[in-house]
């Protein structure tokens with residue numbers, strides 16, 4: 001028999017790039033697809049730094065998961081936080097005690113930032129990973145300006161200094177966007193403040209920016225950021241973070257109350273509860289076809305998966321890998337249903353691109369796409385175009401494009417709003433249906449305390465960041 005009479009149930013943990021593309025690729029297969037995510041929306045992470053810098057609205061970079069799959073008949077969604085897996089019973093364990101049965105399981109819960117055990121990072125840094133955290137960063141920066149406006153002496157104490165750690169694409173993009181905000185937008189709002197004293201400082205342990213890029217692109221990024229006033233501390237290592245400053249290995253202390261962490265990720269802490277073999281960076285060890293060793297019905301995808309190239313090097317934790325993982329796992333499940341042999345995953349690397357600021361970007365196509373390289377305006381336009389294509393939903397694309405054009409022409413940023421800082425939404429419990437209030441957060445119920453993820457903990461701390 002080609003297919004069993006009762007449709008197998010494919011449960012996908014995470015509605016990120018990997019989860020969404022796996023669910024979409026299974027739309028015509030004789031399976032029931034259930035996607036579970038702690039949020040009811042997909043977050044387009046490559047653009048959240050623009051929410052943090054008031055360039056885009058949160059709604060521009062997130063899309064309701066149910067809306068994405070309106071037309072897919074074999075699709076269902078459940079908003080819940082997955083806390084574990086009962087492998088014997090083939091059941092997912094959810095926060096609140098509920099369980100979900102699966103025949104096939106795709107683990108695609110993404111990654112969290114790695115603080116590398118540096119004292120004070122967990123307590124005092126902002127992690128640019130979720131929409132909530134992006135809105136918290138925006139509100140915190142604007143609140144610092146309001147505080148400085150009320151007491152200009154704070155500027156000399158570093159209240160407007162912003163330190164970014166990590167010279168990869170996220171750190172570079174964040175630094176570039178902040179310089180434009182401070183140079184062109186905020187001086188109109190705060191004429192009483194000398195914003196030339198506000199420093200954007202980018203710290204990178206290596207001697208160069210954008211490690212995966214060519215030397216020409218790295219030098220270009222460095223030159224553009226320096227010209228636009230970013231203070232680059234290349235080859236510098238952070239050793240400690242305090243509420244009012246960061247310490248470097250050289251002994252130098254930089255006064256700041258805003259540390260943005262963009263330095264390396266590790267697999268989601270959920271993996272620690274699953275009893276699986278892990279690769280470097282807390283990524284789940286997978287077979288060449290992305291199934292888990294000894295569990296052909298279960299798969300890992302995206303940032304969480306430790307898939308490797310032919311030379312044994314782990315694939316990068318980027319959206320194209322996650323998308324291709326999702327599609328490949330859908331094909332593998334199809335092959336298993338047809339009792340055909342499965343195939344090894346092979347990543348097709350189209351290249352990389354990063355934006356450095358207005359009219360400045362770098363785009364490097366892979367050798368299979370002729371190895372073309374663009375810098376400057378062309379690199380910037382290529383970045384905008386690609387991100388617009390991949391942003392889910394026509395309304396999001398239209399809104400993002402409108403905001404970009406408006407911001408470009410007017411040097412304005414519409415979303416300069418200070419909102420109350422929030423804990424991450426994965427602290428919404430199934431029983432309470434509301435964000436856990438601060439008093440409760442400090443004494444969570446034992447089950448939540450036991451299962452609490454690092455991401456949730458850091459977001460909660462950010463919500464109570466001293467301002």
Ligand SMILES: Cc1cc2nc3c(=O)[nH]c(=O)nc-3n(C[C@H](O)[C@H](O)[C@H](O)COP(=O)(O)OP(=O)(O)OC[C@H]3O[C@@H](n4cnc5c(N)ncnc54)[C@H](O)[C@@H]3O)c2cc1C
Nearest residue numbers: 014016017018037038045046082109110302303317318319
């Ligand atoms: C600021 C930033 C900028 C980036 N820029 C780029 C870029 O320009 N280009 C690029 O290619 N890549 C970029 N990346 C990396 C890219 O976003 C990731 O590689 C990609 O999102 C990974 O997809 P994923 O599906 O594995 O995980 P994610 O997209 O992280 O999705 C994971 C999903 O799982 C859900 N989840 C987590 N834990 C649980 C749980 N316990 N229960 C239920 N649901 C859960 C989350 O809510 C989330 O929806 C960037 C990342 C960041 C943070």
